[in-house]
Amino acid sequence: MENKAPVLQPGSEKNYDSDFCGSIPLHQINLIQPHGLLLVLDKTLRIRQVSENCSELLGLAPEAILEQPLAAFVPEKELEDLQLKLTREQASENEQVDIPSSLTFNTEGNSKVFTVTAHPEAEQILIEMEPAHSEEDKSFLAFFQQIKYITSRIKQADNTEAIAQAVADEFKHFTGFDRVLVYRFDHMWNGTVIGQAKTEDMSDLLGLRFPASDVPKQARDLYFRNPYRLIPARDYTPVRLHPILNPITRRFTDLTSCNLRSVAGVHLEYMGNMGISASMSVPLIMEGKLWGLISCHHKTPKYPSYQERTAMELLSSIAAVRLGAYEKEQRASAQSHMRGQYASMLEQLFKNDYFTDALLQGQPNLMELLSLDGAALLYEGNVHTMGQTPPVQKIKELASWLRRNSSDKTYVTNSLPQAYPNSKDYKDVASGLLALAINPDQGEYILCFRGEVLQTVNWSGNPDQAIRMEPDGKSYHPRNSFALYQQTVQLTSLPWQQEELEAAEALRSAVLSKIIREKY
Structure with a gap:
């Protein structure tokens, strides 16, 4: 349903980049999503903190793992490979590089293989572990062929909108998400959808603008530390870390670099209002600046393989390079x-x-x-x-x-x-x-x-109702309508x-x- 807002007066270009939303410490919530587990190691690779779902994923209570050396659970050769990768990461002059690898975790006669990402920091090492599903992986040849084809199509597109549409089409085909959006930030951090691929039963968001409060500043900043943001199932129960305080830092563990980091409840409510159960977003970064996002939605829970996520990260980099090259060409021509x-x-x-x-x-x-004029x-x-x-x-x-x-x-x-x-x-x-x-x-x-140029701005829902505060002034909710809402700027x-x-x-x-x- 279309709603029309009052005509905006001059200079009333409103800043929707909410200071309130932008002040929430998303990286210090001490909770993770349950599709993986987290280990916090000291520099001797001794386990000092662990997520409480280790009981389900490893078959061991937190107390049975804490203060144990990682070597007690991991084969010697794999441990040596991990230590080598950690050394290389620490020598990379603080450049953020994720270290994916495979790790076998042995517990009381049982062995489980995990896909592991390590994040070495000054005082500690964070290890994210997700159960490996190698039977779902595609062959290298098939995988390479798909990447090659998608890359070729992105490179053939000859303007910003065509590139964005090619990215949306190919991401949807490659991942199977119900809807893929490519949207671009403006100077006020509002995002406009410039590319879309979707199933027939998903709402049409092409051309609509989303207020900056949908992706507040601290969430935008985290995209420079995380190659993607995955929420496989909206209705998950967050998993706490044990012990609550990190024994190494004596405070909540900083989860800035962790893909497993739990999500603010208001964002899960936002997803519910949008009618989706799973989402994944990948940043488009150009010349050190966040240009836009590739946002994927699914009506039901969806868990892309690590291989697919890595491919999406690679393809987003290729898309960003192509978009940047086109815009440079346009600027140079002008x-x-x-x-x-x-x-x-x-x-x-x-x-x-x-x-x-x-x-x-x-x-x-x-x-x-x-x-x-x-x-x-x-x-x-x-x-x-x-x-x-x-x-x-x-x-x-x-x-x-x-x-x-x-x-x-x-x-x-x-x-x-x-x-x-x-x-x-x-x-x-x-x-x-x-x-x-x-x-x-x-x-x-x-x-x-x-002279004056009247402009009609098509919003996805009323941007003035993007945040609804409770009477207590502390709790708040996202908007519950994403229907077309028009503003005329005069x-x-x-x-x-x-x-x-x-x-x-x-x-x-x-x-x-x-x-x-x-x-x-």
């Missing part, structure tokens, strides 16, 4: 085009007697260089205009306001009415302003205008791109240089 136009304008500027004529009448001109040059008491602009008197009043309120050489906004309410009268031609100061003390400026222009701002600043310097030459 910069090259703008440099060509700027060079032509620069030549005109120094050939022409009057810089105003060069900027407004040349080919290319100021409007073409910066994609403007109109421009005005205030110089030596005159107002020169081009394209769609406010009335001359209003332009003079705007320059006076700039002189009083802006000390910057360049002033830029895509919502002028927010800062200067008088401009609402001419929002159609000047909701966006880029002002280049020539001689601000004399009210001399180059003013670049962009009194704003198209945003100014970084390349445009750089070109404008360079042009301002060139104009000042010409003026100085002419006068002195």
Whole structure:
């Protein structure tokens, strides 16, 4: 069902990156999910802390394992291999690298094989163990062929949306999840779904925006330490660590690097409201920044093999590289085009007697260089205009306001009415302003205008109800509707791109240089 929100006023771009959600210490909850177990070892590889589900997965009570050397349970050769990997990890200059391996755990005549990930830290070593299911593993050849095909399709896609859609399609086919979403974060950390593959009975989320509070800051930060986040079954019972306090650190164990880390109850409630029982998310990281997520949903419990998860981690890296390469190509192309136009304008500027004529009448001109709807040059008491602009008197009043309120050489906004309410009268031609100061003390400026562009934002549920607080002010719940919720943003222009701002600043310097030459 579609809901329509009130029209948003200028400057009301709301920050949904909740400080409250972002302050919850997700890494210090001292609980793990039950599909694996956790060992905490000291530097001598003695077991100092263990998850209480060792009784089910190992057949031994915590007291029978604690204070025992790992060597008492693991074959000598496997222990040597583990120690070698730990040594290599510690020598990697603090670069985060997971160490997957296979480990046989012997208990009272029984042997169980686990897939193990080790996390060496300054004072301790965390060992995550999941029961191995080798009979489900695909042959190396079949596995390699699938990865090769998926990689090829991702590389063939030729724009951001096509790459995202290819990733969603292939992840769904490869993993069997009911729905796979690829969504991209904006500058406010809201995420918009730009790729989707799903079964017919799953809701359609393509094109919808999710508020930043859905993936708060501390959860985003953890993606730099964890290659993925897996919740195989929403209705699990969390497993405690024993003893409660870590004997090595004398506090709760920091589970930042652990994939088994338990999930906040509010997120499990969120999954229930969304109608899913299992989820897995993989980050898309570009140039050290979190660009977006690949989010997988399933209606029933689902436990991808370690092999599948490793493949998803690899494929997400390949997708991030391809997305990054495409965006670099686009930026390079835009910069090259703008440099060509700027060079032509620069030549005109120094050939022409009057810089105003060069900027407004040349080919290319100021409007073409910066994609403007109109421009005005205030110089030596005159107002020169081009394209769609406010009335001359209003332009003079705007320059006076700039002189009083802006000390910057360049002033830029895509919502002028927010800062200067008088401009609402001419929002159609000047909701966006880029002002280049020539001689601000004399009210001399180059003013670049962009008109209002009404924008409809399609949210997945009402973002103002993303968090519902209890009367106690401490407990809270996620929203229970993800239906289309529309907002109309008014009194704003198209945003100014970084390349445009750089070109404008360079042009301002060139104009000042010409003026100085002419006068002195």
